[in-house]
Amino acid sequence: MVEEHAAALKAMALCRALSGVELDAIAAIVETQVVAAGKELFREGDPGNGLFLVVAGEIEITKRGPRGDRSLARMGAGGVLGEMSLVTADVRSATGRAIVESRVLRLPVQGFRLLLQGGSTAALKIAAAIAEVLARRLGTMNNMVLELADKVDPAGSALPALTDTELAGMYRTMQVWSF
Secondary structure (H helix, E strand, O other), X not given: OHHHHHHHHHOOHHHOOOOHHHHHHHHOOOEEEEEOOOOEEEOOOOEOOEEEEEEEXXXXXXXXEOOEXXXXXXXXXXXXXXXXXXXXXXXXXXXXXXXXXXXEEEEEHHHHHHHHHOOOHHHHHHHHHHHHHHHHHHHHHHHHHHHHHHOOOOOOOOOOOOOHHHHHHHHXXXXXXXO
């Protein structure tokens, strides 16, 4: 099973900096999960139990809002989900549901933290890659805030334009946004 996990990890951008030995160290602690179409991989509000790497299939990320669930993203093969659970003890900030039958590798929090505590180079490289993923997501969110700020209300809209204070609040909120 370790060889199968290592082969799947090798194909992931998150693991591109890992040597063969380092891949094996991570492969030894990841777990394969198969998620049936329509089933949840994780639920908003649940404790984070690890990072997920999408090996095959597609996972939709949704967030509860005042008007119901809103789709935030769809992640296919190579997608990284739940990375914040390796960094913080916060609950899941969104729900991940399989669009089609999907196969993921879960990197459990406890195993990852044990590797970090032991000074594992593999775990340190994964942590650096997670920082890169989060930085990219923050950049995307910054651009989205700017796009929202530039939108003009449609004619006859009952909704007022966002104020600078509201936009600043959105920006602060989005800085901690993750799956």
